Structures are given as C-alpha cells and as structure tokens.
Amino acid sequence: MAPFLLLLILLSEAASDLIVVTVHSGDDVILPCQADGSSIRAVEWTRPDLKPPEYVLFSIDGHLDPTHQHPSFKDRVELVDRDLKDGDVSLILMNVSRHDAETYECRVVTDDSRRKKRAISDSEPIGTLRLQVTEPDEIEVTVDPGDDVILPCQAPGSSIRAVEWTRRDLKTPEYVLFYSDGYLDPTHQHPSFKDRVELVDRDLKDGDVSLTLKNVSSIDNGTYECRVASAGSRRRKKGIIDSEPIRIIRLQVRDPAGPEDRNSSSVVLIVGLAAGVLVLVAAAVVGVLMYRRRKNMRSRQPAADEASADTLV
Incomplete structure (x- = not known):
C-alpha cells in the first residue's frame, strides 16, 4: 500500500x-x-x-x-x-x-x-x-434586406500579408474575398459577391480585417469565417489560407413581408372596411326609423287635441 x-x-x-x-x-x-x-x-x-x-x-x-x-x-x-x-x-x-x-x-x-x-x-x-x-466564439449579426453590413474581425499583430473571408457552404477554392499584398484577388471569388464586398480598411491598421457586405439579401444567409496570413507564413494554392479561422460570424437576414403576409393584410383591411360600412349603414337606418317615429308622433298630437276640444263643447 x-x-x-x-x-x-x-x-x-x-x-x-x-x-x-x-x-x-x-x-x-x-x-x-x-x-x-x-x-x-x-x-x-x-x-x-x-x-x-x-x-x-x-x-x-x-x-x-x-x-x-x-x-x-x-x-x-x-x-x-x-x-x-x-x-x-x-x-x-x-x-x-x-x-x-x-x-x-x-x-x-x-x-x-x-x-x-x-x-x-x-x-x-x-x-x-x-x-x-x-476555437473563436461564434457571433451572430442580423440585418435587414437591402442594407449594408460590417462583419467584424480583428487580427493579432500588424504584419498581415493576406486576408481571406469564406462562407462554409461555398466549394473550395471559392471565397467571399481574398486580399493579398495590397490587392484584392477576384480569381476564385464567388460570383454572388462580385462588386459587393470590400475591406473596411485596406491598410489593415491595428489588425482591422473587417468585411463590408453591401445590399444584403436572403442569399447571403450563412456562416462566414475570417482568416489571415502573417508575413512569412505559408498558404495553400488558389488563395486559400492554411490556418484556423480567427473569427466566425453567423449572418441572418430578416425575412421581408411575403405575398401571403400581404394577402392576409389585404383581407384584414377589406374585412375591417366592410364592417365599418355595415356599422354606418345600420346607424343610418336607425336614424331614419327614429326620425319617422318622431314625425308620426307629432302628426298625431294635433288630432288628439282637437278631439279633446269637441268633447268639452
């Protein structure tokens, strides 16, 4: 023991x-x-x-x-x-x-x-x-369709040679944006992001490698990953950086009101207007009936007075 x-x-x-x-x-x-x-x-x-x-x-x-x-x-x-x-x-x-x-x-x-x-x-x-x-914490960004959005990403250090933004559902080597040695490389950029993405700061001051995505729509929903390559590091061919992502962002684009929603709103509006019209018609009918009743009562009053006078004589 x-x-x-x-x-x-x-x-x-x-x-x-x-x-x-x-x-x-x-x-x-x-x-x-x-x-x-x-x-x-x-x-x-x-x-x-x-x-x-x-x-x-x-x-x-x-x-x-x-x-x-x-x-x-x-x-x-x-x-x-x-x-x-x-x-x-x-x-x-x-x-x-x-x-x-x-x-x-x-x-x-x-x-x-x-x-x-x-x-x-x-x-x-x-x-x-x-x-x-x-792994870096995944953050969620929600945006309205048609708006521009910034996907934030901060890299450690300042000796950054390349920046790559990808989306998990894209097939390699397609990417959202690839920036290397001061230039954007559109060689394998997915067509849906052409002329719609750019870096917030091309000078990458203080390691800011955030992405601006313009005119967002539902097709932009997905998980985005940010990677960087420092000076002297190796990377794979075709612009794909061989490292783990330093930031993972889940982008959600709010759904606009669809045709069914608009039809439902129209039905509600029509029903409301019809109900309003019925209320007005009912009020008018009641008013007319009350007017006629009062008129009849007034026409009967003189005849009754005359009958009373004949009786007294």
Whole structure:
C-alpha cells in the first residue's frame, strides 16, 4: 500500500509542475521557460509526439538551426530573447491552430554539458507546458434586406500579408474575398459577391480585417469565417489560407413581408372596411326609423287635441 501512495504523491507533484497555457486559434502565444544561470549554449523546444530528431526550435550559440525543425513550425517560432538574458528561454509560437494543441518541453545546454547528436540535448526538460487551443466564439449579426453590413474581425499583430473571408457552404477554392499584398484577388471569388464586398480598411491598421457586405439579401444567409496570413507564413494554392479561422460570424437576414403576409393584410383591411360600412349603414337606418317615429308622433298630437276640444263643447 505504501508504494502505491508514494506513486500517487509523485504523480501529483509531477502534475503540479505542468503549466497549462490556453490561447484562441489564430493568436500568437508565449510558452514561458526560465533556465538557471546565464551560461546557456543551446536551447531546444520539443514536442513528445514528434519523432526524433525533429524539434519545434533549436538555437545554438545565438543562431537558430532549422536542420531538423518540423515543417509545421517553420517561420512560426522564435525565442522571446535570443540573447537569453537572465536565463529567459521562452518560446513565441505564432498563428496558433488546433494542430498545435500538445505538450511542449524546454531543454537547455550549458557550456560544460554534453548533448546528443542531431541537436537533441542530453538532459531532462526544465519546463513542461500543455498548450490548449480554443476555437473563436461564434457571433451572430442580423440585418435587414437591402442594407449594408460590417462583419467584424480583428487580427493579432500588424504584419498581415493576406486576408481571406469564406462562407462554409461555398466549394473550395471559392471565397467571399481574398486580399493579398495590397490587392484584392477576384480569381476564385464567388460570383454572388462580385462588386459587393470590400475591406473596411485596406491598410489593415491595428489588425482591422473587417468585411463590408453591401445590399444584403436572403442569399447571403450563412456562416462566414475570417482568416489571415502573417508575413512569412505559408498558404495553400488558389488563395486559400492554411490556418484556423480567427473569427466566425453567423449572418441572418430578416425575412421581408411575403405575398401571403400581404394577402392576409389585404383581407384584414377589406374585412375591417366592410364592417365599418355595415356599422354606418345600420346607424343610418336607425336614424331614419327614429326620425319617422318622431314625425308620426307629432302628426298625431294635433288630432288628439282637437278631439279633446269637441268633447268639452
């Protein structure tokens, strides 16, 4: 029983050392790691699911070594401080996607330590982190038909090379809008969006990549996704950015009054008018009857008076 309890304690202590970092898809994230001492020769970031000798990042003598770097991290990782001041060996991971959700390990090599071949350090990790990637919250935008609408989207950072807006029901490579290196690319734009979409700010100031959609109609109902590609990142052919969306928007266009609604309104109006006419006619008939009754009563009154006078004589 005692060995089992000891094992539980050790596992609990190991679990307590695991740092969990949560980030939204499309954002940049810093994976913190602090080394003891300042005589650091090499820094290595690995992921246990990668097959050796592949790694996330390897830096030696102040230079990044891409020899065995896993392709998915190319141009997406760097050290917070290449000078490694105060032992800071934290990693910056850019444009995070759900494929980055894994466990990361940080190792260092000092001047007096040895390391294995192929840049894999011969030491235990000094930091272990679990990266959790969450999808962006879906927001709903409702608009009246015929109006213009802005679909908001904010990108992290300012080094944006390309912006892509898509709608889930469109077949790849068709898109709503694609903007690259300062120009709109209509090559695979869906015909229904031609001359109806533009970016709120083509200069993409402060990462604003919001979309303006003009003259909205019911055919625009759907789920829209916003993606960006930073400078140096890779993207698929035909203008489709290979990353998770940084914003998901559900657009709902209100239904105008249809023919059935208009017919129902007409019927209600006709019935109302008819009822009004009937009320007026009834009132007129009652008025006429009352007038005739009063007239008859007045005509009978003199005859009655004359009969009374004859009786007295």
